[in-house]
Amino acid sequence: MDQIKEYFVILAFSLVLVLILLQLLRKVAIKINLVDKPNARKMHKKPIPIIGGVAIVIAAGFALLLSPEFWNSINEYYVLVVGTIVLLVIGAIDDKMDVRASLKLIIQIALAYFIFNSGVRIESMYGIFGIYELPYAIQYILTLLVIVGVINAFNLMDGIDGLAAGLSIIGFSAYTYIAILTGELFLAVLFVAIIGAIIGFLKFNLSATHKVFMGDAGSLVLGYILVVSGIMLLQSAQGSANVSCALGVVIGVLGLPVADSIRVYYKRIKSGNSPFKADKTHFHHLILMLGFEHKRASFIITFFVMCVIALSAIFGTMFNVTLAIISFLILYVSISKVLDINRNITIWREKIKKLEEK
Amino acid sequence: MGAKKKIAVIGTVGLPAKYGGFETLAAHLVKNLDRKYKITVYCSGKKYKKINNQRQTYYRFARLKYLPFKANGIQSIIYDTLSIIHALFYADVLLVLGVAGAWILPFVKTFTNKKIIISIDGIEWKRDKWNFFAKCYLFWAENLAVKYSHIDISDNESIQDYTAIRYGSLSRIIEYGADHTMKVVPVYEDRQEFPFLNKPYAFKVCRIEPENNVHEVLKAFSQLTKYTLVMVGNWENSEYGRGLKQQYEKRASIILLDPIYEQSRLDLLRSNALVYIHGHAAGGTNPSLVEAMYLGLPVIAYGVSYNRTTTEDKALYFKNHKDLIGLIKNTTIKELKAQGSIMGEIAKRRYNWELVSDKYSQLITEALMVKDKVAVKPRLAQLGVTKLIEMNLGHLKHQHLFFEKE
Structure with missing residues (x-):
């Protein structure tokens, strides 16, 4: 019970702190031009301060200082802290003045390498497609690929209000459950602090008058923590009875951003474009084309992912994770295909209207 | 062979x-x-x-x-x-x-x-x-x-x-034929059954759907009390239809009839009209429009590209009930009759079944011979600009094709 009380305190502290920080830093951000200016492709109409990421990290960080688990285990988890600070800084610079994509990539690869060397790595496929322990070289490549991939995939999810935050909240909530299950108490408290901060952030993110964004600073950091702590949870669960559940949850949390990025890159390459060319074809864009407004769409996607995580955890434990993955992929591909057709229908309907008026 | x-x-x-x-x-x-x-x-x-x-x-x-x-x-x-x-x-x-x-x-x-x-x-x-x-x-x-x-x-x-x-x-x-329709002279029983045959009236036959602008036409004629409108369609099939029927059927100058499947009966009502109203906003060449044209009826059609193409841009066009009211009030009988001949000429020339069947027959012959489909742009146009210029075919890269209208 003490544990639960502690979590509540940390969460509340983090939440209150982030609210204070955002209120104070909003004006500052506007003054120093740390804002997102609207353009034709983006969804918003006036400049929005991008301090969500910084506020979340600071608030969660201070809240963590209150917890004994933090001081006990900080040595083991320093990679998380280091990586967070690095990405926060790079992200903030990028938000202010656009860092080159290649530079961001190099930093991410360097971080991934750093993490791999510290012992946090994908050592096994945990039974997916019947594969278990992986050869060293594959571990290396896979770890790097997954870390860099998920960080970027999550970064791309930050497209409409409340989406990245919503996905983070349910992601970290599911992770908290696994962390408690596997005895990873440091991670549990970390997740709780972050959840508190994000909830506070959401209040501003969804507001019409005091809106803030989390920016690259926020989405890179959150994506980073999600993927690295996910690997940590899996390593911790390995060999125990909880491994299938953990696997199901991690895949459920990271599945949609990853599948979506792959789909979008593939489609862009197939059309002969660069995979980084900005267009409006991400999953959340497709959902918006059904006619929902932004907050509703975020909610729908978040709810969908919540169901996927739950089903994935249950499937994984009761049956077999490979089956869960394949089912999820089939589901995702079918839904995106239908949504994609709907998007084309919407585009062509407009074009035809113009033709008909001639 | x-x-x-x-x-x-x-x-x-x-x-x-x-x-x-x-x-x-x-x-x-x-x-x-x-x-x-x-x-x-x-x-x-x-x-x-x-x-x-x-x-x-x-x-x-x-x-x-x-x-x-x-x-x-x-x-x-x-x-x-x-x-x-x-x-x-x-x-x-x-x-x-x-x-x-x-x-x-x-x-x-x-x-x-x-x-x-x-x-x-x-x-x-x-x-x-x-x-x-x-x-x-x-x-x-x-x-x-x-x-x-x-x-x-x-x-x-x-x-x-x-x-x-x-x-x-x-x-x-390939369009549709209309020469299966014919003008029908009303007999005494017809005039008893349909009293409006004794005076000039506007006619419209269509499925009762919003896309066919049924509501706009009815709205227009509800303000044109001196002009009679006869509309045939499946009123009872939808909420839209039932609602409109209830709203407009009590007016003396608006006559709403249920669907008529018998060709000669439909032709009777249609061929004796003064003008044909065509509200379709979608879907290409409508058989009902070409049939009306073949019967020599002047046409007032919804101004969408398909209808303009079918009538060779020579009919009268409306966008809403206000336009329609204006056209009905301001077009003289003489102008309408002239319109009717123009429509009839177009229909005789383009919308007859022999011509249509002939075109289909040609297509069948072609299909039997062709291997791949004909594309709009020549395949050469896919080559790079420098290569095309080398071959003196630079003009193929950016052509103004038939569908790029001003």
Whole structure:
């Protein structure tokens, strides 16, 4: 019970702190031009301060200082802290003045390498497609690929209000459950602090008058923590009875951003474009084309992912994770295909209207 | 020359024609071409029941095959698919009307040597009558239909523009015939039954759907109390129709009639009208419009590209009830009569079944010879600019094509 009380305190502290920080830093951000200016492709109409990421990290960080688990285990988890600070800084610079994509990539690869060397790595496929322990070289490549991939995939999810935050909240909530299950108490408290901060952030993110964004600073950091702590949870669960559940949850949390990025890159390459060319074809864009407004769409996607995580955890434990993955992929591909057709229908309907008026 | 080629006509409700444009088309194709080809037409067993001898085995010299499914709605997918599969066993050319069965065409084109001519019937997926999933299916199926047929047919130039832009393919245009209609002189009993035949009236016949602007026309005529409007349609079939009927039927100058399936009865009411109102906003060349034109009626049509193309931009056009009121009030009888002759001339020239059947026959011959589909842009245009200039073909890179109108 003490544990639960502690979590509540940390969460509340983090939440209150982030609210204070955002209120104070909003004006500052506007003054120093740390804002997102609207353009034709983006969804918003006036400049929005991008301090969500910084506020979340600071608030969660201070809240963590209150917890004994933090001081006990900080040595083991320093990679998380280091990586967070690095990405926060790079992200903030990028938000202010656009860092080159290649530079961001190099930093991410360097971080991934750093993490791999510290012992946090994908050592096994945990039974997916019947594969278990992986050869060293594959571990290396896979770890790097997954870390860099998920960080970027999550970064791309930050497209409409409340989406990245919503996905983070349910992601970290599911992770908290696994962390408690596997005895990873440091991670549990970390997740709780972050959840508190994000909830506070959401209040501003969804507001019409005091809106803030989390920016690259926020989405890179959150994506980073999600993927690295996910690997940590899996390593911790390995060999125990909880491994299938953990696997199901991690895949459920990271599945949609990853599948979506792959789909979008593939489609862009197939059309002969660069995979980084900005267009409006991400999953959340497709959902918006059904006619929902932004907050509703975020909610729908978040709810969908919540169901996927739950089903994935249950499937994984009761049956077999490979089956869960394949089912999820089939589901995702079918839904995106239908949504994609709907998007084309919407585009062509407009074009035809113009033709008909001639 | 060899044996007669076997043609399968797929996707219509069946013969004898009782339902709509595709059925009338099938009937006339059979009438004109059943000596030239061995034709089989697939019919819906649900509409042509076994009792009362409704089912014929032959219609003129065309064989009739029955399937136990409806030809329209969601059953059309299985209706068309089974027809196509059955036809693969004997036919040389498959003439498919509508895209419901298009999902199977990639297999037909890859694994068999049967030729496919498909008519895409307006831009079906855009119609408001379909739900979300139906629209998605039809949109996707239309893509397959155009990509995997040997020849695709639009019934209107504006649709040809659309397929050129979307698919880069050159659709053929074959419209409808109207010469099965005729002017009917009313007899005494007719005038008793329909008193409005004794004075001038405006006429409109259509499915009662919002896309056909029924509400706009009714709104206009409710303010034109000195002018009579006679409208025939399936009022009771929808909330939209029932609502409008209730709202407008009490007016003396507006006469709303239920659907008339008998050709001569419809012609009676139609051919004696002073002017024909055509409110369709969607779907290519409408049979009802060309029929009205053939009867020499002046036309006031909704100003959308398809209607302008059908009437060669020579009719009168409206966008809303205000325009319509203006046109009715300000056009003299003399002008209307002149209009009517112009419409009649266009129809005689373009909308006769012999011409239509002839075009289909030419397409069949072409389909039997062609291997790949003709594209709008020449394949050379895909080469780089420098290469083209080397070959003195630089102009091919950026052409002003027929569908890029000002």
